Every structure is written in structure tokens, then in C-alpha cells.
Amino acid sequence: MMRQRTYSGAGALAAILTMGIAAAAPAQEAPRTMLVLDGSGSMWGQIDGTAKIEIARDAIGDMLDSWQDGRELGLMAYGHREQGNCADIETLQVPAPLDRTAFDGLLGSVTPLGKTPLTDATRQAAEALSYTDAPATVILVSDGRETCNADPCAAAETLERTGTDFTAHVIGFDVDDAAQADLSCLAEATGGMYLAAADADELTGALTEVAEAAPDPAAPMIDDDFDRAELGESWEVINPEPNNYIVDDSTLLTLTTVPTFVGQENQTNVFRWVGQPLPDGDWDMSVEFTSEFTTRRSTIEMGIYEDRQNFVVTALYGDGSSNDRIILQVTSNVGGEKSDVNVTFADDACCPRDYDIDAVLANLDENGGTLVLRKRGRDYSAEIRTDGWVAREGQENPLRTDPLTVLRAGGRPVLYSGTFGRDYGDLPQTATAFDRFTVTPR
Template sequence: MKHFILILCLFSLLFKIHAQDEKSPSPILFIYDASGSMWGKIGDKTKKEIASEVLFSTVNELPNQQHVGLIAYGHRQKGDCKDVEFLVDINNQSKANINTAIKDINPLGKTPLAYSAAQAIAKLKQSKTKATIILITDGIESCDGNICDVVANAKSEGIDFKLHIVGFGLKEGETEQLKCAAQAGEGNYYDASDASGLAEGLSEATSQTIDTNQGNVSIYTTKNGEPVDAWIKAKKAGTNDVIDGSRTYRDSAWIYLPPGKYDIDIVPLENSKIKGTSITLDIKKDEIKHETISFDGGKINIITLNNNEGWDCTSTVKSQDGKAVGHSRTYGRPQVVEVNPGTYDIEIVALRMNGLETKYTIEDVLVESGKTIDATHNFKTGIAKLGVQENGKLVDVVVNIYSLDKTIFIAGGRSYTTSSSNPREFILNPGKYAVKLRGRKQGTDTIKWFEITVVEKEAFTKMFEW
């Protein structure tokens, strides 16, 4: 008997654990905009068509055990600020029910955002259910309500919910109250200008539910003092193991990181030509952190000279790990390259000159946010005009210039027999060179070697006797 009771207890324990594992997530309740403005078009489709397709696609990606409800506003009467209806109850687990309800919606009326939120919250309060509310709207409040106040008051009453808001095709300046409401609802505001943006916003919102660990790291990104939309990706320090991620949508993005050390990549999606940046954070238990990341790059004013005069050069700006982060060509004029704050090496290659000193690296250039630093290099050259003649007549041969030990090719060309190319001009770094002449003399291949010396800022002409 004792053996039987022990087996029964173990079975009950396993059943309980299994039941906990199968516990359904808290409901998601969508509030759908069915106001008359949803007949407006983005591209070839109405906003209603886009929103319907994206919403059902989003719902279809949810777990099978996910309870999902639907509220619509503005779909029955034109001027009614109370036109809010529960189309699908939050106990629903059928994705098809959501799809059917969406298809039957006929956008018609006003945009009672505050009243819609109040009705959704009242339902949760009545049923004592915690849930994630996701509001989709293409317009601002049109019934004199204040959704931010509604949400804040509900939170102060202890009603357990998270509110995300997806603004669909809203204009700049229309989002302040919506952002306030999302923040009060411990959720996010997502800005969507098209179908792709709406899908991204809904996907992010449905992944950040009331059941998700509350964020303990917030990141806000700016450029020239204005908020910037950016991707956030946190990885275990020194690895590629992604722990959490988010998107700022020009607001603070929250991620949750257990205690430990993390590398966080932040990549701007707008308003900047520069690449993203990374920070490393050490998170301790029960710690909440906030980071403001500025994409205000510093600037490097690259100045390339030859004998103190502007000279055409290419340049490559490299970070300390050797990655190229910027390129330019000066064309003889200063060129500005914008990069993230940091320390860089600048590799400069001079054009239209030859020698052993046509490349130079300016090392350890410190760039500070919002500041411009000059990076200057002055090459040195002289001019050698080399020609070939025989008994006073110009001779066509190949003229090649080598290092003095004849191991490194420097420059070359043909002399031909015209005064425009014989003598031929070479711009060379100062120093001594070996000159190799190769041609035919009296029907025989002939090679002759000479030596020249090039002096800084000086030009000379040398006619070799063939």
C-alpha cells in the first residue's frame, strides 16, 4: 500500500509540473482602428487592407495556446464616440475567429482612443485577468479623451496589464499622447509608415507581453539632439549568443538582462551615415540601468599636401581592430569624414606621384563627439624629366625607374620620338634611383643603366645618350 501511495504521489507531482509547463500565456487583446480614415491608401492598398492582412498574419504566428481577443472602434456609426465593440472575447483561442471578425469590419466612424482603452481595461478588471493590450491606430483622439490619463489612472488602481501602441501612418507631432499612454502602460510605442513597419511593430509588441520579464536596461538613441530609431541587440560578453533585443522607435527601448556582462550593439536606422556602436554593461542583481547613446560622430578633416600644396590622395580610416570605417578622396582639397568617437589610423595613398614614400599612415587620431580634428600629411617630391637621344635625335625606348638597388620597380613609360613625351616627366620622392633604358640599337636589344638624384621641390631635365 505504501508503495502504491508513493507512486500516486509521484504521478500527481509530475502531472502538476506538466500542467504548469502547459499553462497558457496571458491573453493578448487587440484594439483595432475601424475609423473612416482607414479607407485612406498607402501605395495601392487601403490602410484597412494592410492592417487586416498584417494583423491576421501576426495572430497566425502566435502560439496555439495563446488566448487572443479583439475590440474594434468606429465601425458601426459615423459620429458616435461610444462606438466600441468586443468582437472576440479574450478567452478565445481560435485564430480563425479573429480573421473572420477582421474581414467583416467596415471602417466608418471616429477615433475614441481613450474610451476604447477604458473599455478594454474595465473588461480586465471585471474578469480579474492580466493581459497585454495592443492598440492599432492611424489617427489621434477625435473624441476629447486622454488615453494617457486613462492608462495612468488604471495603473494606479493596480490593474495588471501592459499596453503597446502601434501608430500607423501618423504624422510628426501626432504621437505625443500615444507615447505617453504606452509609457504609462509599461509598454512601447511603435511607429509604422507602411505594411513592413506595421508588421515589425506588431511582431515586437506580441513578443513583449505582460508575461515577459520587465526590462531592466533602457537605451535611448539620439543624433544632433533628436531621437533616432535604432536596433538594440544584447549578447553575452565576448560571444555571439543573443540574449535580448529591441528597437527604439525614437523612444527608450527596454531589454531584460540577467546578472552578468554583456556586449550591446546599437545600430541607427535613420538620420546618420555612420555605423552603429557597441557598449559593454555589467548587470548586477535587481539593478536597473539607463544609457543614452549619441550618434553625434566626430569629424576628421583630412588634409593631403605635396610640398605644402594641396594634392590628390585617397584615404582609408580604420578603427583600432583594423576595420575600415570611412573612405575619401581629397582631389587636392580637405575632405571631412564623420565617424563614431574613438581612436583611428588613417592610411593615405598619394596619386600621380611615384617613389618609396607615396603611402603614409597617420596613427592614433583621437576623435571626440561633436568635434573636428585635422589630420594632415605633407608628401615630398621633386620632378625628373627624362629623355633619350642619339646624335641629337630623339629615340623611342622604354624608360623604367627602380630603387637604387634595382629591386623595386618605381615607375615607367616610353620615350617615343616626340617632344611631348621625350623627355617624359616623373614626379618622384626625393632620393637616388636607378634608371633602366631598354630598346633596339643597330638591330640588337640593348639595355643601359643610369643613376639619378631627385631633390625635394626641384625639377631637372636629363637627356640620356643612347
């Protein structure tokens, strides 16, 4: 069997010691999986006198014999209901713990008939697995190339860039060289395996291998829960003001000092990680927090920082406008040239006023969130995750910016929170509790 593999976080402080502290993230579960089965007309082709669809059903059954208890599996098929219809993609089973009898019945209902929209099927499978929110794995079995004018390679790159930890394993069943090129790039771009199978035994072996290959979610390479009495040797403080931060009760607590933010000449109490280096390649950097936050220019920032002229930072900040707007942004400064992208997290503008800004601020204080900076190649994007609440009904969670492309970026991780500007002569106080900082290879 031909095989290709690609494998791809003082007294002034007394008032905040009673702040709600975000709970440590629970251990992640194994990635949910969607099996995508080719139901195009060519699956009636025979190998050694048996139709390929029958061989596929039997091989999948062998894979299911050793499927891990409790691990969620879904089933999607394409090309099985209509001839010539590129939209013929159906979710037969949403991801759930395996019900073997029901699953076998669904497999038996797939009758080959139509085209091969494998790109859109893979994309829909990823969406069904909530791939932007949690680790997700797709196993695709196809006996041919894309026939619906879509680009599987481009789609795979987008899924990899926008997913939390997305992987596609692809099995090319009795395919030619052209189909192999289409199929293999789906796997390679997402850190999965491409396996070619020419007959029943090879298909059974390939399915067993990809089922066993589904990885546990990546463990953080850098992980600091601040469970000690001092900041420690892994951190240094740029322009320290010791009266305005403290490590207490497994939390780094910080107060506003002067109106500033990362990269300003007067930046104060910027915490820079000097411990283990960042992993090579792609990663997610995250910090869990709660914050007595104000729309009057409070800011919570995290990123990589070399010096004031070279950094990439994500920030959740109140813009100080009369609209009480809170913005999620990623900013780069390379040699003094700045760029940024942003998205609105909350806004009290009219009309309509569909955010309850007071409730948003209360949730940031009591329940907090997780600020994330994602690196994928040269693209950096920011996201904010909230557990058990959203800024408004129907808002995406996590909420994510578009990617910002940065050709040259380097430096050490940094954390900062404070207030970056005065408001009608006052300096509003920002009090933030950093609970856990991680960097996870992707």
C-alpha cells in the first residue's frame, strides 16, 4: 500500500483580591470525527468482482470493531441521491458516541449515483464538527478526484488556518495519479495522512491506521498557572511598578499604573516571558483572565515583543467612545510600520441597542474569558473565548479577527493590562487577574 504522511499555550491591590478567578481549563477530550464516504457513481466499479461501495462498507465495519468507546463519530456522504448535483451532500449521522447498529444501517443506505463534491463535503464536515471551536478530525474515503469545480488544496489551507486543531485524513481508494494529487493535498495541508488503497485489504488497513492516528489534542509547550508566591525567573517586567502587581492565590493580579499600552515609551508593568522559547512553526498563545474592565480605554494585551518597534500583539480594549465599544484587535509593528485588523466584541451604539453593555462588563469581571493569539504561517489572528456567556445572543464564540499577515515577526511572549488613555481628565482603573498562560504548538 502506498502511503504519504504529514503531521503537523501592596495595599492598592487589596480591593481586587476578591475578584472572581477564572477556573483552569478542563482537560480537552479527544477530537470528534466525521467519516465522509464517497457515494458517487464510480463507486459501483468493481475490484476482484466486488463493487467498491461494498468493499468500503465492509472495511468501515472492520474499523468500527475497534472504535474507542465514547469517542464521537459522525457520517456524511456525497453523490448518493442525485445525478449531476454538486450540492448532493448529506449528514447521515451527527457526531455522537457510536451506535453500531444504527451506523451500519446508515452505511447500507448509501447508494452510489452522482458526482464528487469532496471539497465542499470536507468543508461541511469540518463545520459540523465545530472545527473553529474545538479539535476536529475528518476521515475521507474517495475513489476519485473533485468533479465540482472546487479547489481542495485551497480549501484545506483555509481549514487549517481557521481551525482550532483541524486534521483531515484521506484515503484514495483505487485512484489514478490526478485524483491522488487532489486528495493528498487535503491531508498534507491539514497535518493529516494520505493513504492509497488498491483493494479490500489495503482499504481495511488504511481505515484502521487513520482511526488509530487521531491524536489527542496538543499539550501546551508553555503553561504557567501562577501557582506560587512570586512572579518567578521565567518572567521579567518591563519598567516595573511593584506596588501595582502581585502574584496571589494562583493568579497574577495587575492594576493600572499610567495611561499606556504595549509599545509606548512609558509602558509599565509589561510582563515578558523569558523561560522556554516559543515552539517552531504554528502555535496558539492564550491567557485566561477576569477583569474589572471599563469601556473607557481599559485594555488587556498579549503577544510577542522584541522592542517598541517590533511586536505583534492582540488586545481586547474599550475604545473610549460614547458608543461604549469594546474591540478585539491584532496589531503588528515591524520596524515602526504598524498594521492592524479588528472586530467589535460589544457596542452600545444605537440603533438597535442589541448589546447589554453592563451585562458584558459584569461577565468580564465575574466569568472572564480567554484571549488568544493564533499564528499560522505568517498570519496572526486574535480571538476571544467566553465560557457560559456571550456578548449578545447569536454572537460567534469564539469571536475571531481576520488574519493579519506579518512577514517578519519575533520576540518573547508578553502580557499587559491597564488603561491606555485619560477620559475627561480621569484615569479609569483597570484591574485584571491573569489566571493561566499557555502556548500550544499547532
